[in-house]
Amino acid sequence: MRSLFLRLLKRPQLVFLFGAAILAASMWFYVDRILVSHQIADAVAQGRPRGNLSDLYPRWLGARELLMHRRNPYGEDIAAEIQQGYYGRVLDPSRPNDPKDRQGFAYPVYVVFLLAPLIGLPFHVVQICFYWVLFGLMAAGVWLWLHALRWNVNAIGIAAVVLLTLGSFPVVQGIKLQQLSLVVAALLAAAAASVASGLLFCGGVLLALATIKPQLAWPLVAWLLLWAVSEWRVRRSFVFGFGFAMALLLAGAEIVLPGWLPMFVAAIRQYHRYTQNQSVLDQLVNWALGRFGGQILGWAAVFSCGVVLWPTRREPATAASFGRATALVLALTVLVVPMFAPYNQVLLLPSLLLMARDGRALTLRLRGGRVAYMACAFALAWQWIATIGLTAAYWISPAWALAGWTLPLLTTFALPVLVFALTWMNVWSAQGRFARSQS
Numbered sequence: 001m002r003s004l005f006l007r008l009l010k011r012p013q014l015v016f017l018f019g020a021a022i023l024a025a026s027m028w029f030y031v032d033r034i035l036v037s038h039q040i041a042d043a044v045a046q047g048r049p050r051g052n053l054s055d056l057y058p059r060w061l062g063a064r065e066l067l068m069h070r071r072n073p074y075g076e077d078i079a080a081e082i083q084q085g086y087y088g089r090v091l092d093p094s095r096p097n098d099p100k101d102r103q104g105f106a107y108p109v110y111v112v113f114l115l116a117p118l119i120g121l122p123f124h125v126v127q128i129c130f131y132w133v134l135f136g137l138m139a140a141g142v143w144l145w146l147h148a149l150r151w152n153v154n155a156i157g158i159a160a161v162v163l164l165t166l167g168s169f170p171v172v173q174g175i176k177l178q179q180l181s182l183v184v185a186a187l188l189a190a191a192a193a194s195v196a197s198g199l200l201f202c203g204g205v206l207l208a209l210a211t212i213k214p215q216l217a218w219p220l221v222a223w224l225l226l227w228a229v230s231e232w233r234v235r236r237s238f239v240f241g242f243g244f245a246m247a248l249l250l251a252g253a254e255i256v257l258p259g260w261l262p263m264f265v266a267a268i269r270q271y272h273r274y275t276q277n278q279s280v281l282d283q284l285v286n287w288a289l290g291r292f293g294g295q296i297l298g299w300a301a302v303f304s305c306g307v308v309l310w311p312t313r314r315e316p317a318t319a320a321s322f323g324r325a326t327a328l329v330l331a332l333t334v335l336v337v338p339m340f341a342p343y344n345q346v347l348l349l350p351s352l353l354l355m356a357r358d359g360r361a362l363t364l365r366l367r368g369g370r371v372a373y374m375a376c377a378f379a380l381a382w383q384w385i386a387t388i389g390l391t392a393a394y395w396i397s398p399a400w401a402l403a404g405w406t407l408p409l410l411t412t413f414a415l416p417v418l419v420f421a422l423t424w425m426n427v428w429s430a431q432g433r434f435a436r437s438q439s
Helices: 002-010 012-046 056-069 076-086 111-118 123-148 155-166 169-177 180-196 200-212 214-230 232-256 260-275 280-289 293-312 320-336 342-365 369-396 398-403 414-430
Strands: none
Touching (some): 012 169, 012 369, 056 076, 111 123, 111 200, 169 180, 169 342, 180 214, 214 232, 293 414, 320 342, 342 414, 369 398, 369 414
């Protein structure tokens, strides 16, 4: 054991890899033994139902019923069947503690084409398969973003980043819930990597597939379409790929369910009404600035992004500025999308990779850059600091650990704001502005 420890000290990268494995293990232990245990106990105390709780289930059931039995997935009868599986029983409005989220089929109907290979399998088999698919997609996403950002990292470094990614709370939550947000994140990473490799048509097709969750995809769609039309003769194949794939998806959707678009819009409106979804900014500032405070700050963030992205629109995909701009758009998405669920923060991955790569230069270029960088790094690291502490406490007293179940989540809302601010400053300063005074 001593010789192994001495060898590790001589190889800092192996120490980093070993540390990443410990942190990832602590996060999975926290979620399985502490967070889920708390949720089960709370559900029993409040009389809330718990079924399979798989966010894939409503989409899978809707796809199966539409493609195999020609039933409308947006219908109330399908919603009741979804609740029966997801919650274990149909929700009862007369029970005040029942969940408000009806788990309806609130996706564009063309999501069924992605799920079609799974509809003939029993759902418990689908769950197992999809669980491991998400692991693979998240690991691949790390490599794809490293490629898109033009950052060459050796195998040990990639393995360590993969472990930290798979052991971060947004990814663990997304895998446990079987969220399609992780699939969309992988598609966005693949689209960005394809564009960075010059495979513009392929990048457009992949981006179109990512619109199965429009709120997560359309900010990047808007940026990449602006980038493409800014040099039309060179980049038009990206627009053709995106347009071709979207036309196929929309036409196919109309064939399998004529008139689906108004149904989808109604389902979205209903979803927002009963969940009262709010953005990260809404959650942070509504208590201080009122109902519209988050929306005002959201539009200010969008405008500020437009200011720094406009000069970058003509940059080639091989330029470092293109990678920074793409990361900024995804950081903005997490900030303003009307859904503050932590699993959406998987879209912060390219910004966090830029922090790791450009951190030294960034702190030198910016006034106050070191303070901003350290605050962001602490907000990111806190989830693992807390899970390590709770894991240790669990072996002393499980009750102590369960009482502190909220600790790893304390920086959930602060991290997207800090990452966005630092990424914005990175893009801005790289353009030669907002630099540290040389006097």
